[in-house]
Amino acid sequence: MSDKTETAPTGISERLEPLVRRVLAPNPSPFTFTGTQTYLVGTDTDVAVIDPGPDEAEHLHSLNAAIGQARVVAIMCTHTHRDHSPAAAPLSAMTGAPIIGCAPLVIQTDAPRADAPFDQSYSPDRVLTEGETVGGEGWTLRALETPGHTSNHLCFALEESGALFTGDHVMGWSTSVVAPPDGDMAGYMASMERLYERDDRIYYPAHGPAVTKPRQLVRGMIGHRRQRERQILTRLADGPAAIPKLVETMYVGLDQRLVPAAGQSVLAHLIDLERKGKVGREGDCWQLAA
Incomplete structure (x- = not known):
């Protein structure tokens, strides 16, 4: 979480590397930073859409324009907070693509929630588990189970380039909110330790800038959480x-x-x-x- 603010172009398809483009949704807030970043992974032939974001007409129009004539192989969600998954259903209706990714999850609680509430409309056609893949012409995304921020959180590794799409699990601009009853600190720390053991080249989070020194950031975040515990x-x-x-x-x-x-x-x-x-x-x- 952070109180930093920053302007960023919304609705523009930005190419980050040969197989990755980004479209920023118009939903900035203290918890989403400049907004939710939706990623298009693939080629002009076929793509996957990662974290389609909020169900807002402006954002859906931008995604449709960015997709162009490509076939959408899958609409993939890292988790089901409402700034990540609600656009999955209308985008599926527009493109005919299946919704593939995290499991559905809705927490019923009277406790105050610090983050976006869960998306009750999320209904995947296929739930990915550890190590399962989705792919197209020249690209493969592999699921990593990373519970902590939410129990159903997934990251997606792009095997051809060494990029990891980290959702809300790791972000360069802020630490992730871990909010009980579903958010679990022990699970979060275990997931962070797991990422530290990997050799990903770059992280693309759902909010904030790309992380170009992943292991260094993860090491610092693990240290930060341990410091909070000591405090x-x-x-x-x-x-x-x-x-x-x-x-x-x-x-x-x-x-x-x-x-x-x-x-x-x-x-x-x-x-x-x-x-x-x-x-x-x-x-x-x-x-x-x-």
């Missing part, structure tokens, strides 16, 4: 505290619009620490385990 334990060593007080201590000067997101990530850390036997709770307050 929590250090603060609780001074006595029990509720999450709002922890956020106030840990996120000095944070944009008030992002406070709920910070609270959700702190909760995710606390749940993980509780499972490890390091902290406990009594009512709304958390404390070090006896």
